[in-house]
Amino acid sequence: MTSESLQPVTGPSRRTVVATVGAAGIAVALTACGSGDSGDKDTSGPAAAPGTVLAKTSEIPEGGGKIFTDPAVVVTQPTAGTFKAFSSKCTHKGCPVTSIANGVIVCPCHHSEFSIEDGSVKHVPATSPLAAVEITVSGEEIKLA
Numbered sequence: 001m002t003s004e005s006l007q008p009v010t011g012p013s014r015r016t017v018v019a020t021v022g023a024a025g026i027a028v029a030l031t032a033c034g035s036g037d038s039g040d041k042d043t044s045g046p047a048a049a050p051g052t053v054l055a056k057t058s059e060i061p062e063g064g065g066k067i068f069t070d071p072a073v074v075v076t077q078p079t080a081g082t083f084k085a086f087s088s089k090c091t092h093k094g095c096p097v098t099s100i101a102n103g104v105i106v107c108p109c110h111h112s113e114f115s116i117e118d119g120s121v122k123h124v125p126a127t128s129p130l131a132a133v134e135i136t137v138s139g140e141e142i143k144l145a
Contacts, residue, residue: 048070048071048144049144050144050145051144052071052143052144053141053142053143054068054071054073054075054085054135054142054143054144055068055075055141055142056140056141056142057077057083057137057140057141057142058140060075060077060083060142061077062077062080063077063078063079063103063116064076064077064100064116065100065105065116066100067088067096067097067098067099067100067105068088069088069096071144072087072088072089072096073085073086073087073088073133073144074086074088074097074100074105074130075135075142076100076105076116076117077116078103078116078117083135083137084116084117084118084119084132084135085133085134085135085142085144086105086114086119086129086130086131086132086133087130087131087133088130089130090107090109090110090112090126090130091112091121091126091127091128091129091130091131092107092110092112092125092126092127093109093110095107095108095109095110097114097130100116103115103116103117104116104123105119105130107126110125110126111123111125112124112125112126114126114129114130115129118132119131119132
């Protein structure tokens, strides 16, 4: 055997591997938490049929609301006897909103906040309001229109 056949196999240096992995991690983070709204998210309203009963009026707290997953709707009662409904998908990246507190609907993904009165943006990064969903109130039932 010659000394040429015993040469060690070399690959990228540790520094190169660490730098590449770090750059890939930053790229993933920037993609997952973009700086603006993108057009590839679905923030439309519910897929349920008109007439679907969502809740009883007594289930929606005054000054708050309730989030439904199927269909993806938030029903609020900003003032006594006034009911509003919005898509529960955040307009920033399409994450589902998960809570309602202090007059706002909150998205946990990037902390966007929306008004319970009209769905308008109260805290960015979202720049578009939640889509309004048509509802009817008949007696004690709140239904999709």
